[in-house]
Amino acid sequence: MRLIALFLFLLLPPSYAGQVFSSLEAVENKNTTLISNAAVSDEKIIQTVTASGYGTSVDAAAQNAAENALTQVVGSFIDAETQIKKQKEIRDGVISKTKVIKKDIRDYSQGSIKYFEVLNVQQNGAIYNVTARVDVRVEDFRAYIKELAFESKKINQGLFSSIKTDEDNIENKLDLLGKIINPLINAEVIDINIGTPQRLEELSAFGCKFDKVNTQIRGCNHDDSNSTSNAKIRNFSVKGSLVIPITFDIKKDYLENTIKILDNISEHRQSKSGKYDYRIDSSIYNSTRDHVMNIINTKSKSYIRYIIPNTREYNTARIRAGSKKSVPIFAYRRYECDKHYPKLRLQFINSKKESIWQKDFSSCYGLDIREGREGFSAGIKTVTTYLKDDVTATSPEYLQMPRGRLYNDLVSNDRRHPGIYDQSRMLLIIEPSNELMNSIQEVTLQYIQI
Numbered sequence: 001m002r003l004i005a006l007f008l009f010l011l012l013p014p015s016y017a018g019q020v021f022s023s024l025e026a027v028e029n030k031n032t033t034l035i036s037n038a039a040v041s042d043e044k045i046i047q048t049v050t051a052s053g054y055g056t057s058v059d060a061a062a063q064n065a066a067e068n069a070l071t072q073v074v075g076s077f078i079d080a081e082t083q084i085k086k087q088k089e090i091r092d093g094v095i096s097k098t099k100v101i102k103k104d105i106r107d108y109s110q111g112s113i114k115y116f117e118v119l120n121v122q123q124n125g126a127i128y129n130v131t132a133r134v135d136v137r138v139e140d141f142r143a144y145i146k147e148l149a150f151e152s153k154k155i156n157q158g159l160f161s162s163i164k165t166d167e168d169n170i171e172n173k174l175d176l177l178g179k180i181i182n183p184l185i186n187a188e189v190i191d192i193n194i195g196t197p198q199r200l201e202e203l204s205a206f207g208c209k210f211d212k213v214n215t216q217i218r219g220c221n222h223d224d225s226n227s228t229s230n231a232k233i234r235n236f237s238v239k240g241s242l243v244i245p246i247t248f249d250i251k252k253d254y255l256e257n258t259i260k261i262l263d264n265i266s267e268h269r270q271s272k273s274g275k276y277d278y279r280i281d282s283s284i285y286n287s288t289r290d291h292v293m294n295i296i297n298t299k300s301k302s303y304i305r306y307i308i309p310n311t312r313e314y315n316t317a318r319i320r321a322g323s324k325k326s327v328p329i330f331a332y333r334r335y336e337c338d339k340h341y342p343k344l345r346l347q348f349i350n351s352k353k354e355s356i357w358q359k360d361f362s363s364c365y366g367l368d369i370r371e372g373r374e375g376f377s378a379g380i381k382t383v384t385t386y387l388k389d390d391v392t393a394t395s396p397e398y399l400q401m402p403r404g405r406l407y408n409d410l411v412s413n414d415r416r417h418p419g420i421y422d423q424s425r426m427l428l429i430i431e432p433s434n435e436l437m438n439s440i441q442e443v444t445l446q447y448i449q450i
Contacts, residue, residue, distance in 0.1 A: 044137060044138070044139055045138040045139065046114055046135050046136065046137060046138070047073055047076075047135070047136045047138050048133065048134070048135050048136075049069035049072055049073065049133075049134045049135075049136060050069075050119070050131065050132070050133055050134075051065045051066075051068040051069040051072065051131070051132060051134060052065055052068065052129060052130065052131050052132075053065030053066070053067065053068055053129075053130050053132065054127055054128065054129055054130075055127070055128055055130070056126055056127065056128070057128060058103050058118070058121055058128050058130060059101070059102055059103055060128070061121075061128040061129060061130035062101050062102070062103045062116070062118055062130050062132055063098045063099070063101045064130075065130050065131070065132040065134070066097075066098040066101045066113060066116060066132065066134055067094050067095060067098050069132070069134035069136065070094045070097060070098065070112070070113075070134070070136065070141065071094055073136050073138065073141060074094070074145055076138075077142050077145070077146075093144065093145060097111060097112050097113065097141070097144070098113070100113075101113070101116055103118045103130075111137075111140070112136055112137050112140045112141035112144060113134060113135065113136060113137070114135045114136070114137050115133070115134075115135035116132060116133070116134055116135070117132060117133045118130055118131075118132050119131045119132055119133055167314075170310055170311055170314045172265075173265045173308055173311050174311055174314070174315055174318075176261050176265055177265075177291070177293075177308070177311065179261075180258050180261060180262070180420075181407060181418075183254070184250075184405070184406055184407040184420065185340060185341060185405075185407060186342065186449075187341075187342050187363075187405070187447040189250060189251045189254040190248050190249070190250060190251070190406055190447070191248070191249045191250075191251060192246065192247075192248055192445050192446065192447075193246065193247045193248075193249060194244060194245075194246050194443060194444075194445060195244065195245035195246065195247070196245075197242045197243065197244045197443070198242065198243050198245075199239065199241070199242060199243070200233070200236065200237075200238055200239075200241040200242065200243050200429065201238045201239060203217065203243050205243065205245035205427070206220050206245060206387060206425055206427070207219050207220055208220040208387075208427070210233070210238075212238060215233045215234060216233065217233065217385070217427070220387050220388075233383075233429065236381070236383070236429060236431050237431055240431055241429055241430065241431040242429070242430050242431075242432075243427055243428070243429050244427070244428040244429075244430065244443060245425070245426075245427060245428075246425070246426040246427070246428060246445060247423055247424070247425050247426075248402075248404060248405075248406060248423065248424040248425075248426070249422070249423050250406050250420070250421070250422050250423065255295075255420075255422060258295070258420065259295060259304070262293060262295070262304075262306045262308075263306075265308055266293075266306035266307055266308050267284075267307060267308070267309050268284045268285070268305075268306070268307035269304065269305070269306055269307075270304070270305040271302065271303075271304050271305075272302060272303055272304075272305065273300075273301060273302040274301065274302075274391075275391060276294070276296075276303060276391055276410055276417075276419075278410070278417060280292065280305070280307075284307055285307050287312075288312065288313060289309070289310055289312060289313040290307055290308060290309045290310065290311065290312055290313075291307075291308045291311045291312045291315075291418075292305060292306065292307055292308075292417050292418070293305075293306045293308065293418055293419075293420070294306070294410060294417060294418065294419040294420065295419070295420050295422075296391055296402075296410075296419045296420065296421045296422065297391075297422050298391060298421060298422055298423050298424075299422065299423070301391055302391070303391055303419070337362070337363075337364035337405075338362055338364055341362075341363050341364055341405050342363060342447040342448055342449050342450070343360045343361065343362060343363060343447070343448055343450055344360070344361055344362070344363050344404050344445060344446070344447060344448075345358065345359070345360050345444075345445070345446050345447075345448045346358070346359050346360075346361070346382070346428070346443070346444070346445050347443070347444045347445075348380075348432075348436070348439075348440045348442075348443055349440070349441055349442045349443070349444060350439045350440065350441055351439075351441045356436065356439050356440070357380055357432075357436060357440075359382065360448065360450070361384070362404070363403060363404030363405050363447070364403060364404070364405065380430055380431065380432045380433065380436055381430065381431040381432075382428065382429065382430045382431075383428075383429045384426055384427070384428050384429070385426065385427050385429075386402070386403045386404070386424060386425065386426050387425040387426070387427065402419075402421040402424040403424060403426075404424065404426065405424075406420060406421040406422075406423070406424055407419070407420055407421075408421065
């Protein structure tokens with residue numbers, strides 16, 4: 001059998017001969033390769049391998065022995081499946097590393113082989129069998145082979161395009177939300193309408209009535225005529241005080257455009273009547289990932305809820321990254337309101353169109369009438385109250401009111417559901433001195449930026 005193999009070898013090209021006898025060596029000399037580890041002074045691991053190789057010359061057999069030694073080391077850090085999948089790449093890499101091997105050279109300053117020594121040479125006709133010691137620089141060889149065996153997969157560029165498209169869509173949604181919200185915050189789309197002043201004892205604006213016995217304002221167009229707006233009037237003259245009804249109305253074309261935008265950029269739209277329900281199905285809304293926006297119709301006692309997916313998460317990441325892009329302001333907690341919303345300036349004008357009394361007050365507060373809230377100043381005592389709308393009037397206490405701004409959190413604490421109101425109503429109660437009463441010709445109210 002051995003003679004037949006040798007005869008076949010002589011008939012094969014040299015490149016196949018090395019592969020044939022490498023296979024024979026693997027079969028007949030399974031136990032001839034010994035592996036050990038040794039630490040050298042540079043603290044890099046050197047793996048010493050004793051291996052056999054065949055060739056038509058001593059140098060060719062030595063190179064084959066080095067190849068077999070490196071192939072053994074490959075198995076210590078590359079799994080069998082990868083060795084099979086990357087067989088050609090690994091084989092070519094091993095051959096490349098052993099081209100420098102010569103039987104008369106022992107020390108190799110570079111490459112994966114540090115030291116090579118022929119321990120024994122046997123000749124069988126034209127074939128040489130070499131046993132050699134091979135010291136392998138494991139770190140160098142591992143990095144080299146792992147680079148050869150690196151698995152790659154071409155990625156469909158369409159995937160990147162679709163991701164970029166999604167990001168652009170979110171950017172566009174955020175920009176549109178900013179175009180909706182920022183004009184509201186700046187009071188650019190709000191009309192202030194001042195009604196006809198009435199004596200406190202004759203109050204009828206907004207369906208409200210003044211209860212002289214309990215000194216309370218009651219009714220105010222609520223279904224229950226006996227309901228109270230919690231407006232307790234104290235220390236105001238019933239006959240000497242005036243009530244000025246004021247409405248803050250959102251511009252009709254702005255509101256229509258806002259609804260069209262939200263219809264286009266949201267994925268979920270819910271129309272509901274009655275009191276506001278802060279609970280949202282978790283299958284369509286994630287409070288950390290998505291934005292919710294509500295359109296409150298105080299006249300029809302209804303609201304529309306919109307869910308805009310991923311915009312909250314994306315916007316939060318953009319803020320943390322310090323993006324210079326315009327970031328829409330979605331909602332502020334109550335203590336942040338005065339930092340961002342304009343104030344309201346109340347003025348009384350005389351016949352010469354001169355301001356004879358002026359006061360600036362917050363558009364964020366004024367939930368209840370409280371004695372002397374604005375105080376007695378320069379001959380006039382004022383107090384304000386914002387009337388609850390029927391959508392939130394019967395809702396839990398943590399629901400917020402629009403007051404002098406028509407963009408507001410409906411829910412405080414961690415829920416923070418922003419809402420855009422169609423209207424807010426305010427009663428301004430004043431008790432001017434006799435001197436001022438004779439001078440006042442008109443009243444003005446406007447938003448101012450301070």
